[in-house]
Amino acid sequence: MAVELRWHAPGTGAAMDPTTGAYVGGTGGTVQTETVHGFWNEITDGTTGYRQHEEVKSGDGVLELPVGTVISGRSRLVFRILGEDWVQKEVGESLARVWGVMEGAQLYMTLLLKRQT
Secondary structure, X not given: OEEEEEEEEOOEOOEEOXXXXXXXXXXXXXXXXXXXXXXXXXXXXXXXXXXXXXXXXXXXXXXXXXXXXXXXOOEEEEEEEOOEEEEEXXXXXXXXXXXXXXXXXXXXXXXXXXXXX
């Protein structure tokens, strides 16, 4: 499935916030986009497997992108999927470990997303 990534590229004089990784300040920043392909699964009350982890809620989504897809360092990154905007959600250590085992040779990176509000 095609997924549009949209983020704000820093302008002149922008500095990276060490806590959030987002660029702040500066002038002349631009919105950048890239289309990537991945696997998408929206979580429902009937979805099994994912719901055993506290951070996963009904209405969230799981996106698997090929390893090497750049997501870090992209300020205010938004994932446009099936006409809706999604943002990344934090995952706990337990879920990250499970996804690491499921991925095996790391062909894909798994992201937990929530609808952008």
